[in-house]
Amino acid sequence: MKLRCNFVLILLQTNSILTKAYGQKYDYIGCFQWVRSPLFEIHDDVEDCAANCKFTNPFNNMIGLKNGRECHCVSGVSSAVASWRCNMFCKNFSCGGIEFYSVYKIQPRQEHDIYYCHLHPEKSENAIYSRNFDNLDSLEMCAHFCLEMNMTFFRKTIFHNKCDCFQEVNYGLFSRSADESFRVKLCSKNEAEICEYYFESLRDLPTIFSTRLFYEFQRGVSTFSHCKTINYEIQERCPEGCSEGWNGDSCRERDCTRNNGDCGDEMKCIESTVNGNKYVECVCPLGTVRNKWYLCEVFRKNVxxxxxxxxxxxxxxxxxxxxxxxxxxxxxxxxxxxxxxxxxxxxxxxxxxxxxxxxxxxxxxxxxxxxxxxxxxxxxxxxxxxxxxxxxxxxxxxxxxxxxxxxxxxxxxxxxxxxxxxxxxxxxxxxxxxxxxxxxxxxxxxVSCGVLNGRCEQRCTESKDGDAHVVSCSSWTDEQAVTNSVYGCYLKVSGDLHFEKAGLSYMQCRDACTLISKSLTVMQAGFKCYCSSNLSIAGNIPVEDCKKGHYRSNLIFDDCDMQDDFCNKVIGTLNLITTTSKATKHEIYDTNSSETLKTSKATKHDIYDTNSTETLETIVIIKPSDEPTNIITLQTQLHDSYNIYLVITSGVTTIAFLFMLALLVRELKFKRVISKRTSKTSGRSSTISSDGEVRSSRNSLSVNSSEAI
CATH class of the missing domain: 2.60.120.260 (Galactose-binding domain-like)
Structure with a gap:
């Protein structure tokens, strides 16, 4: 008995081309490291691949192209990566990579992943999120809304005309998807889309669908307006403005320049150009993938x-x-x-x-x-x-x-x-x-080092034994304490770490650390900003791994020579670690002091005492952080100081006014210097063109490059 398992696909781009996007022949979904596909055929053309899959399985509405020539008829996807990883082409279309699949929607879905139906409606689950179905184009859009809200189940209530999302199933008596046949009602707006899908004899009962395993969408545009006052509906305009990380008239487009595009603390907002169209993506650090629960993890196949x-x-x-x-x-x-x-x-x-x-x-x-x-x-x-x-x-x-x-x-x-x-x-x-x-x-x-550091107390190393992955544990041999100027890329960083925000540029991160009087800046995986005054570090690795933004990399710096949106070493900054503490401001400027500045050994911290230190060496994501990470940008601080000077100059003497004007000019000069060194956007921009070039501010290497550290 075959369970009908299908998937929903909707192309979402910026509002400026939203109408065009829905009318495109093949809608780009994203780049993935895993697809559910039993067999593949050789087709070096997206149109030929789509025609083949429509013929062999008319219920499939996704295709995946790999290695520039493999055509896969896809019934499910997982393990999303940045679109620049799919850097092979066939007739000017993105056609995957050596290990990656370019996934496209080729038609509206014909079936849905129906799950069950409560035979006693009073046992039905309470919705965690709900919205009016009239504001949705189809049942697919209901699935997308609930998947965007990271919910496991969705349903359309026929008589209340609602799209409901919830996370867990209540106990009860169920009619199963294998028990009987289904009925379909097409949408009045578009008869190619489905608006009702239900058990033939149980239309009056709400049918439950599952979101996780067979649905996926291009996530650059939201299914609802992210106004400052949110109601999960689509609004033409938001009178109070957009929530941080969103823009556009209806506040549905991700904005990588603000709040990391609302991608959270574990993913980075980037802009990519694929097949001539612009997309915004929330991507996990290099070496990890985004799983079906919207979390980052090291990719492993089910064995x-x-x-x-x-x-x-x-x-x-x-x-x-x-x-x-x-x-x-x-x-x-x-x-x-x-x-x-x-x-x-x-x-x-x-x-x-x-x-x-x-x-x-x-x-x-x-x-x-x-x-x-x-x-x-x-x-x-x-x-x-x-x-x-x-x-x-x-x-x-x-x-x-x-x-x-x-x-x-x-x-x-x-x-x-x-x-x-x-x-x-x-x-x-x-x-x-x-x-x-x-x-x-x-x-x-x-196993992997990305899960609980491979159960190692200190250094974890991955290797292959035949086809099997193994991990080995060893001690750190280069552990050192740092309190002064230093530049380098390390696997292990711990100390009095203060997390600022995800998605800042290197200079924004450094300036944020300066504002809270922290002398050392740590950029983890190329986008997570930490500040500290003293660190314990170990596992020195090539700076190139930090430039690629590998999930285990930590770049330590206190100043930058910005080139290609990366913080390069400033000439004169130490590479070898010393334990010389920086002199205090009083010692530097107290010319009456007769004492000579002395070096002092920094205290070596117990880096494995989790009660006293925080470690960055392992990324293990259990659930997204619920804590807000608000930060006042340097530009905002300078703007505020500018306003203060304008206010206090009213009603003062001419001499005092000229003095304050001089201070203001000095402040504005400082702001201009800072702005030249600060990246214009916190998101990475990458372009995939038909000649096979990949241009990326965080990684200009080929997809064949090794990710292992």
Missing amino acids: VQHNEYIGKPRDDPSENLTKASYNGFLGQRPYTRCIWIAVALQSLYSVGYLRVYGRLCHNNYVCRQQDGFVARLSENTLVENELNVESLKTCGYGPEKAKQAGNPMTIICEDFALRSRYVILHPSAGKFSYEGFFLSLLEVYE
């Missing part, structure tokens, strides 16, 4: 073999189960109650983490068997009973209260050195019962 599952009934031999699905209905045979469920991996791997999708439960009693489940690892064998399974190596434990289907439960393995061929899940102690253990989907991913 489960053939998506096949093995179950062990209590009194019978183990048997193969049905192929699993995220939707909570598959992953076990009907009436087969297993004491454990296992998957075989493609080879022998060091397992880093698991993503486990639970079943869709009618009530808490049915789901409780999954509470606190245990994940085990086996190198070369499976076991036949619950006593033996508990003797296997432990990967980790599920949450005390298991999640309903649709949202994964993530388990990070306790030992990254263990090699495994099988992953086995079973109930926690005391829950081996005849009620059985159920599972919907299990994804297994290899």
Whole structure:
């Protein structure tokens, strides 16, 4: 029985070409490192690829082109990267890269990823976000709105005409997507689009759809107006102006020059030109990708073999189960109650983490068997009973209260050195019962230094053992304390770090640190600004890695020679680290002092004492930061001081006025010098042209360049 899994695709560009964008023959979605596509054919033309996919699978409405000639009919995408990574061309269109796919929408979607329907409407979920459906063009736009709000589920309520978004499923009785056929109602505005999609016999009940696995959009333009007073609708104008990071008449276009384009603290806002059109993107640092939950992570493939599952009934031999699905209905045979469920991996791997999708439960009693489940690892064998399974190596434990289907439960393995061929899940102690253990989907991913620093206390290094990724731990050999002028690129930085803001230019970051009297500036991954007066650093790496904006890189500086939007070393700045403290302002200017300025050893901090220091060496993103990161820019401060001088000069003597005027001229000269050194935008601009050139302020290297540090 085949589950209908489809995807929504909408091209979103700047308002100035929004009408044209919706009328384009092939709408560009983005550049991705992973697509769901069983096979590919050789086509060096976007139009030929689209025609082939429409013929072979009319329900697919996305295509992915890779390596300039591979045509993939796509049913889902993940692992988004910056568009400049797709730097190969076919007949003047972007056609992917060596490891990347240029993804296009080729037609309106014909089906939706229908999930379930509550048979008792009173059990329906409360919407977290809701908007009037009349302001949306189609059901696709409802999916996009909820995906933009980072919600897992969406629905259209027929009688209230609302688009609702929510995150979790309530317990209840459900009609499943495999139970019966669907009905479709086309939109009155555009009969090529779908406005209703529902179970044939249950139109009066709200149908629930899932957003994560099969929908993706080009995110440069929002589905609603980001006015200062927000209501999640589209407005022609915002009387009070736009929220920070947005512009345009309706405040729907991202603005990389303000608040990092509202991309948050983990991604950088950039502008790219693809196929002659301008796009704005929120991109993760080099070496990481944007996943389906709008978080950055190191790319790893799911290494489960053939998506096949093995179950062990209590009194019978183990048997193969049905192929699993995220939707909570598959992953076990009907009436087969297993004491454990296992998957075989493609080879022998060091397992880093698991993503486990639970079943869709009618009530808490049915789901409780999954509470606190245990994940085990086996190198070369499976076991036949619950006593033996508990003797296997432990990967980790599920949450005390298991999640309903649709949202994964993530388990990070306790030992990254263990090699495994099988992953086995079973109930926690005391829950081996005849009620059985159920599972919907299990994804297994290899280790990396991007997850908990590879479980290393100090330095983590990645390497390959055949096809498998492995990590190794070692001690820092060049750890030093810094309090004075220095320039360099490092893996490990810790100390009294003060986070300023993401998306600042190098000079804006330095000036922000100067305003709070911090002598050292740290730019992590090329866009996250930190300030400090003393640091503990280690792991010196080439400055080129900082220039590329690698996720593990930290550029330390106190001044810049700006070239190509990068902070190069100023002549005279130290490369070798000393422990000489800078003299205080009093010591420098106190000419009556008879004491000679002395050097003093900086205190060496315990860099692993997380209670006293903050470390930047590892990026592990659990959830986006909820803390606001407001900062007053240098330009605003200078403008305010300019106004102060104008106010205080009224009603003073001529001599006092001339004195203040001289101060004002000096201030304006200072502002002019600063503005020359400050980047005009905090976002990176890259252009992909048909001759294959890639011009980027943060990375001018080929896509073939190694990202490993």
